[in-house]
Amino acid sequence: MRKVTMRDVSRATGLSMFTVSKALNGGEGVSEESLKMILLAARELGYVPNRAAQELRRSSRDSVAVITADASNSYYLNLMSGIQHTLRPSNWTVVVGDVAVDGVYDPCLEDRMIKRLIESRMAGVISTLTLSPDNIRLLETWDIPIVFVDSAPVGENTYPSVTTDNFNASLLVGDHLAYHGYREWLFLIYPEKWTTRFERERGIREAARRHGAQLVVLESDNDTHSAYAKLGQYLEKTARLPDVLIAGNNPLLLGALKLLQDRRIAIPADMALMGYDEFDWAPLLNPPLTTLNEHSEEIGRRAAGLLVALIGEQTGPDNAAPSSASRREYQQQVPAELIVRQSCGCGLPALPKKKKES
Known part of the structure; x- marks a missing residue:
């Protein structure tokens, strides 16, 4: 007989995996009505938490992935510095994968990379470009939280992100x-x-x-x-x-x-x-x-800190990454600063504009 999981409880109640996880693990922030519904469904379905598997999951995921879109872009250098400095005290290993080599985006490469990250049991992902809806759903299915930097998905769904204003x-x-x-x-x-x-x-x-x-x-x-x-x-x-x-x-x-x-x-x-x-x-x-x-190093620091917080909210093998709706407070924007030098015409004498040669 197949073991009952939290996902079964989620389907039975119609509540998100995040809510079910918090309720079954004693977390705060779940309404009394939802809590009663979840506990009743868990009892009727015969759900029993696997504590050993939970501990195994905690100990086996010690890497996070950063997905870039043209790793030669110097913007990513300071971004990675911020990510590495934030994750270093936690001893996380950072893996970098590029889905737009030389700036040419490859959807097939994205698909292969997401599958490999899942196979490698990544604890979380920081992505510098929007992923396909199918790949976002795939990561959510496997309980891998995502934080978007630089480019974030647009539309009704909101996801954890740290971007420039x-x-x-x-x-x-x-x-x-x-x-x-x-x-x-x-x-x-x-x-x-x-x-x-x-x-x-x-x-x-x-x-x-x-x-x-x-x-x-x-x-x-x-x-x-x-x-x-x-x-x-x-x-x-x-x-x-x-x-x-x-x-x-x-x-x-x-x-x-x-x-x-x-x-x-x-x-x-x-x-x-x-x-x-x-x-x-x-x-x-x-x-x-x-x-x-754009203060990309600060963006990297914030994104890494946000990802660590999301990972910390997961407590079991069949817990899900927090749903997009539950993470609306995690939409952060960093203001940019204009650095004025001479290419715009500042600090140089006015010169007549050269006519285009015919």
């Missing part, structure tokens, strides 16, 4: 562009698979509206070569250079920098340049680059 970050960028009097803005941005796209674009559109600027949004695949090609195609068709180019992240920025160098477009004399992700060598460029500091 991208809308207000874009307003900071737009206000500074207006300070320079720039009226023609070109925003180079990545596909919607990376959901930071939505709030970054919404914010920059709102800033352009407020300041009466003309905004062109140019979408590129999320890699350096695509950014180089897409920007080159656009500039070939324009009668004149825009006042400023805003690069949506570091891979796109790198592609843009290579193109501007190849075409001998001077920054900021011919066109100003701003980037969305701060990186260690941004002040060493010529000219030094104006960027948004």
Whole structure:
């Protein structure tokens, strides 16, 4: 005869696994009505907790996974530093897997990785991009909590996440562009698979509206070569250079920098340049680059702390990761800071803009 599990109790009562787990393990926060329903169903079904298996589960899961989307993106360096520093005292092992090698997202690679993480008995996952709904459900089925950083799923379901306040970050960028009097803005941005796209674009559109600027949004695949090609195609068709180019992240920025160098477009004399992700060598460029500091190390620290808290709430082998609805308080946003350097035109004498060669 098959052993009755908490999942059976959950199905019988119609209550979430998280609620059932808390009730059967004496946790607080369960209503009296729900508690009575759960205890009655457990008794009628013949549920008996397996304490030995619970202890085995606690002792056997000592690793967490970080899923990245193009590990070459320097944004992840400081993010990983924050994660590692937070998890080190707990002796957790951190495993990193990339599902967008060179910025090219591979859904088959994501599927294989999720299955491998489950087989490896990961205690939890920090993901830097949205996963497919099927893979999210699969992790939940196997009681592996997820914390999203950078990009989080959009829609009715909410999941634990630590992200940048991208809308207000874009307003900071737009206000500074207006300070320079720039009226023609070109925003180079990545596909919607990376959901930071939505709030970054919404914010920059709102800033352009407020300041009466003309905004062109140019979408590129999320890699350096695509950014180089897409920007080159656009500039070939324009009668004149825009006042400023805003690069949506570091891979796109790198592609843009290579193109501007190849075409001998001077920054900021011919066109100003701003980037969305701060990186260690941004002040060493010529000219030094104006960027948004998203404080990715702080995001990593918060995400790791949140994941540890979620793991700590699990007490048995058939307990589930807390449901999305029960984790609405775990939606954290970190404000960005504009780091003003010379690529935007600050600190340099005004120079006449070079006309595009015919």
